[in-house]
Amino acid sequence: MSQEQGNKRLIVGANKPAHDTNILTNTQATIREALDRLGYEEAVYELLKxxxxxxxxxxxxxxxxxxxxxxxxxxxxxxxxxxxxxxxxxxxxxxxxxxxxxxxxxxxxxxxxxxxxxxxxxxxxxxxxxxxxxxxxxxxxxxxxxxxxxxxxxxxxxxxxxxxxxxxxxxxxxxxxxxxxxxxxxxxxxxxxLVLGGSRGRESATALGVVVALRETAERMGKKLSELRVLVQGFGNVGSNVARILHELGATVVGISDAGGGVYNENGLPIPELIEEKDSFGMVTPRLSGVIPTEEFLTKPCDVLVPAALENQIHEGNADKIQASLIVEAANGPTTPEADQILHERGIVVVPDVLANAGGVTVSYFEWVQNNQGFYWTEEEVNQRLENMMVQSVHNILDTAERYDVLPRMAAYMVGIRPFAEAMRWRGWV
Known part of the structure; x- marks a missing residue:
């Protein structure tokens, strides 16, 4: 089958709304603002944009x-x-x-x-x-x-x-x-x-990081994990593992979705059974009844929304309909800048992707370290190291947001971009 034929079968962009936007342009604008707030000169931005x-x-x-x-x-x-x-x-x-x-x-x-x-x-x-x-x-x-x-x-x-x-x-x-x-x-x-030098804990690392970020932020908002109703959009490796871990920790996962739409039950879904049913690409809805469109799914009642699919899922066309009080971005770039502002004005807290889903690269770093050392850690060691780093980073970003009176996303950009600006300065690039 040709690539063109295959693309037709998939229905290109099935998860992407009509309100698409250029994520590079938006990212560059946020980096510029972060560097301006930190007081760096134009040359730093020119190298980092x-x-x-x-x-x-x-x-x-x-x-x-x-x-x-x-x-x-x-x-x-x-x-x-x-x-x-x-x-x-x-x-x-x-x-x-x-x-x-x-x-x-x-x-x-x-x-x-x-x-x-x-x-x-x-x-x-x-x-x-x-x-x-x-x-x-x-x-x-x-x-x-x-x-x-x-x-x-x-x-x-x-x-x-x-x-x-x-x-x-x-x-x-x-x-x-x-x-x-x-x-x-x-x-x-x-x-x-694992047999080729992989790290224990790598498969679920991103999801575990998302859950830790969710838990820590919710606790700062005065909410316990066991009290939360959670929507998880996307049921691939990250989304399904987020749903599984939350289910095991006592949260109520009221909705999950994939490229075909979503399913919702206010009393909670049987997550282990749904994971057993999904295919290797995270598709489970073709086997289910009562499937609703993604746009409707995202606006269902919940306490926490975890977008774990593709970019630009939450946009100015649906941000005013989101019912969650907390959004934890498991996907890269699921929220547009316009939506960010609408959510902020409505009092909805957004834990940004560059913080929430960084568990994957963190445990990838652990894997690289273990490969270089030729010495391998237990899954418990990997997970504990990841949790410690996630907890520290979540509170660092949220504290920075409060200190500078900015949104958590801007705080994350300020914390994340500073090391590169400083490294370039020390190297004499700027």
């Missing part, structure tokens, strides 16, 4: 029916003043260069917030993995590594899983890189299977 390095590649893949399909891929490396760059690779038909650039900047912010010795990076391939066989996905993953092999490596740029990629794809990429370099290099990539 775009990645220092971007590669566009064309990847020929022989498909199972014998014809050759050519895919477009990207790798953006935002800033390496602090250390090697780090960031995921996504397989999705809606991947764009601007999106990849913005995501690389967000990765830098996450690393800055959590004091990780990395700059941000991000990669993406324009494809529909749901219309591809595993062998086609393998050839695509290996072709991508061959195309970018000169600019990545354990001391240059370390890829990881992202949307529609997983430990199997990381294993293929790792194997291809090892073949090219002619030696094993487990630190080249994170999110690998």
């Amino acid at each position: 775009e990645p220092i390095r971007v590669m566009t590649v064309r990847i020929p893949v022989r498909m199972d029916d014998g014809h050759v399909e050519v895919f477009t891929g990207y790798r953006a490396q935002h800033n390496d003043a602090i250390g090697p760059t780090k960031g995921g690779v996504r397989f999705h038909p809606d991947v764009t260069l601007d999106e990849v650039k913005a995501l690389s900047i967000w990765m830098s912010l996450k690393c800055g917030i959590f004091n990780l010795p990395y700059g941000g990076a991000k990669g993406g391939i324009v494809c529909d993995p749901r219309s591809m066989s595993l062998s086609e996905q393998e050839r695509l993953a290996r072709g991508y590594v061959r195309a970018i092999s000169q600019i990545v490596g354990p001391a240059k740029d370390i890829p990881a899983p992202d949307v529609y990629t997983n430990s199997q794809i990381m294993a293929w990429m790792y194997d291809e890189y090892s073949r090219i370099r002619e030696f094993d290099s487990p630190g080249f990539i994170t999110g690998k299977p």
Whole structure:
């Protein structure tokens, strides 16, 4: 099946509303304001508003029916003043260069917030993995590594899983890189299977970080986790694990959704059973009755909304209808700037993506450290280290927001961007 045919089957942008917006432009505007508030000069912004390095590649893949399909891929490396760059690779038909650039900047912010010795990076391939066989996905993953092999490596740029990629794809990429370099290099990539040097706790790391951020923020608002009714939009790796952990901790998950829509029950959903039903791409609604459109789902009654799908889900067209008092962004860029302002005016607290979903890159850092040391930690050690860092970072951002009288998102940008500005100053770049 051709890429074009596959894209038609997926229904490109099914999760994206008509109120789409340029996330790169919005990110640049927020960075400029953060740097202005911190008192940095224009040259700092000029260096941080775009990645220092971007590669566009064309990847020929022989498909199972014998014809050759050519895919477009990207790798953006935002800033390496602090250390090697780090960031995921996504397989999705809606991947764009601007999106990849913005995501690389967000990765830098996450690393800055959590004091990780990395700059941000991000990669993406324009494809529909749901219309591809595993062998086609393998050839695509290996072709991508061959195309970018000169600019990545354990001391240059370390890829990881992202949307529609997983430990199997990381294993293929790792194997291809090892073949090219002619030696094993487990630190080249994170999110690998355990047997190939992966870290315990990596699969659920992003979700666990989201839950810790939710818990800590809710407690500052005077609410206990067991009292909360939660909507989770998106039921892939992150969304399903958020729902599972919250369910296990006693919160009531009243709604979940995927690309086909959502299901809602004010008394709570049977999360373990729904997880058993979902496919490898996080789809469960085709097997369920009573499915409602995503736009309606997002406005259902709840205490907490966890958007764990794609960008621009909460926008000026629906922000005034959101019923949650707390939003914790598990996805990257789910809230537009216009929506942010509307939510703030309505008294709704938003825990921003660069804080809430940074558990993934944090445990990816743990994996890289373990690979470099050749010494591996227990899952309990990994989870405890992650929780400690999440708790400290959440309170740091919320305290910064109060101190500067800004929204948590602006506080996160101010905390996250400062290390890069200072590192560039010390290096003599600005």
